[in-house]
Amino acid sequence: MTATAVYAAGGVLWRQVDGKLHILLIHRTQYRDVTLPKGKVDPGETLVETAIREIFEETGIHVALGLPVGVSRYHMPKGREKIVHYWSAEVTEDAVRDSKFVPNKEIAALEWVTPKHALSYLSYPVDVEIVENFLRFVDDGVLETFPIIVLRHAKAMSRTDWEKSDASRPLARRGFRQAASIVAPLRAFGVRRIISSDAVRCVSTVEPLAKALGRAVRTSELISQDAWEEGKHDSRTIVGKRVRSRKPAVICSHGPVLPDIMNELALATGTLRGSYLGSASALEVGAFSVVHLSRTNPGSGIAAIETHLPKV
Template structure:
């Protein structure tokens, strides 16, 4: 059985004079027009691949937005290639700081309308991804932010710890998990990190905070102790994050995650269902990315994607 080849990319977009434009690349060797993408490096997550490949192919630094689909097709050697795509809004600052120059892989970059891209792209699989993005444009929900619900990494078991539960440390595996999820979480370029005050939660987000240059905001309102004694207040924490409309990582405990997902749904007018339970049923070090509209958060949850730690 042949192993599939995995890749990732993004529909890069920006608004120019009131029109949504998408970025296509003219590849040098293949002589085709396509959406930026590339193969996963060993040990790399798909979101990290998308960000890295866009940087390498276009010189643009991006933050991922909502997922827009997965394409698959057969390669000449008989292997299947599976490509995951996200939307990625390109800021004016990213345009100004682009490092792109024509090279042996990419001859040129071109910003075109969605209409032109439909006939311009060389492959039907790219057009299908473009159509998924176009549906978001038509619905007015292209500009998004994410609330990322993260379960703390693997901690020492209560039976092996003599101190207060809130001070239980991460195990060696947990420390590896905390370091291993940084690149994936950073793909959405979070602006805030909010965590339970428990040591295992704070330690989990510390590598991310260092990598992104962010302050860690600790709160008892989503701690396991407050959950146990009835003094917790997930609603206040989530309401603040929804109002802020900025991508945030919220690190908490297994029992609190269902409440976090439920409160995100309630704060955005989203119908609750079993999908929320699925998104909250995370192993240690895993997280669910909940995508919301920046322009109108009350339009509800647009998408949820879940990622597991590599360690």
């Protein structure tokens, strides 16, 4: 992020209405325009946290983020550049019913329209471009998706300061802060399953997430660094199960093991391997890459990958 730009985040919310795809537009009270739900980043927030918060504040709808569908850039009246990141987000019927939205001083109305209607109805060309990006995924048969998130454990105590086994090496003070800080960003993608190397530093990284979700951490030595160093690791078994389940999951492992996990994700989904996989697996401690897959046809390849850095 640059110091001078204003950052924001939002979403293309979609649902099926009578078998037809509709997306949600908002009518803003003050500006008398029609746009997509979005808002500025608050201090200390990540972009995905902003997207979730702003979508809820403007629509009353709880969502999990799907595919990244583009970034819009434009200059504000005083000349500062505004950069807005967007994700697709499926809206369930339960979420629609649970929404407590009422017209207010910021949002006059919500309106579900077909994508074709939206393209001619939106007030700004930058919003039109985002919807067009979203529709390219739809045209490619990618609408319903699920994420598999590859996470590198948070900062651990130095090996030179630890006399016991490497697998028992705990998180450093910064690592515990990182583990707490990634809970909200991971929840933004609707994570429901947590798989971790059995090393202490990995389990400790995902324990705050597990507590927040009320879920157990499933540990496996197959993706541990010890197994990798001994040539006994087996990322394929772990990855294959997660792809077949078609449920949002996070896999927490170690730097040397991450490239193998990412390669197995490519193999399991029929994706051509390339340098992008190396970039997505070369994570610093506490960082994660979100691999988006089609829920209806996971074998159709990786739809998108995005990487997120830790806040601390």
